[in-house]
Amino acid sequence: MSARRALLVIDRGGDEPEALELAESAGYRISGIVPVRRIGDGRVGISAGKAGEVAELARSSDVDAVIVYGQLNSSQAFNLMRDSGVGVVDRDKLILEIFALRAGTPEAKLQVKLAELTYEIPRLKELIRRVKMGEQPGLYGYGEYEVEKYYDHVRKLRMRILEGLRRYSRHRDLQRRGRSRWGMPIISLAGYTGAGKTTLFNALSKERKPVTGRAFTTLTTTTREIWLGDGEYALLTDTVGFLSGLPHYMIEAFKSTLEELGYADVVLLVVDAAEEPEVVARKYGTSIEILQELSVEPSRIVNVFNKADLVDGGRIAGLADRLGARDYVAISARDRAGLGDLRGEILRVLGRGPAEARASPEAGAEPDGARPISDRGAR
Secondary structure, eight states: OOOEEEEEEEETTSOHHHHHHHHHHTTEEEEEEEEESOSSOSSSSSOHHHHHHHHHHHHHHTOSEEEESSOOOHHHHHHHHHHHSSEEEEHHHHHHHHHHHHOOSHHHHHHHHHHHHHHHHHHHHHHHHHHHTTOOOTTOOOOHHHHHHHHHHHHHHHHHHHHHHHHHHHHHHHHHHHHHHHTOOEEEEEEBTTSSHHHHHHHHHTOOOOOOSSTTOOOSOEEEEEEEETTEEEEEEEOOOBOTTOOHHHHHHTHHHHHHHHHOSEEEEEEETTSOHHHHHHHHHHHHHHHHHTTOOGGGEEEEEEOGGGSOHHHHHHHHHHHTOOSEEEOBTTTTBTHHHHHHHHHHHTTSSOHHHHSSGGGOOOOSOOOBGGGGTOO
């Protein structure tokens, strides 16, 4: 399928590289960028002058959509859509489109659908209001009866999806109870999307999960048994990546997946050490905020500075100092460098003894691979 062409509207202080990456991940090809002073104000979410510029560019460039890298309310989105004559995708909608592309399991599809419906409900209310006023809001052409009937359908569907996700949550709770009987600690990966969590998961578990280099490759949890050294094993879980400014309803939709972090004995917070320090600090702050919201105690967090093959040790030490990360491990998940130190740090946090004594080469040879949890009688 060919990429859809879009204009990107972003405020001057926004993260343009992130916006472009997310747009590409959602299948858009950006044909032009319109910087604005602020997003979220006025009848279309941007100034009247910029709105006119966007509408003119949308018509002359023959784009399929206008991506506004910020949050628009329902009225602003409809107004901008009517003015420009094309679909309008705000930041929340862009993320939801990526989620929909990445969802591969029944649970992930339910989680994404729940988030989509939660996003859509206020827009349907706005559509109903406009239809009753006799307006034809942009690309929609529904009559009042059809819109209200669809709105009622969406509300009922949302309730059914919530019940389905509760069943998955209960099943996951049974899984956790089963794992606790094995007596193995649970290690969870966390961090900003694109930091290299799945690459590290593959390196530790010797799995071959897809690594695309794009946002939100992982939407569901995968758990494998891994070796820590000297006869010690643990269960390692990969989780969905974080992103700054995720609205609460998206976090709630993926709560059954993210709650694995709250039950973990150790959380490996993976950081892309090769990015600019300002970017690292912003993404690290977002990750810490989400972990706090999920009730993860700081004492259970191991800071893992990934991509150490691309930067020197002095830079990583400076980053750690800037972030206040006193205890950290520098690794290259791609080259499998520093994994011994990481295993040792995990054992230290678990209270198994000094890291250097437990992860030394004499502690035993690393097994050939790790088994999926299903091989031990549970998934």
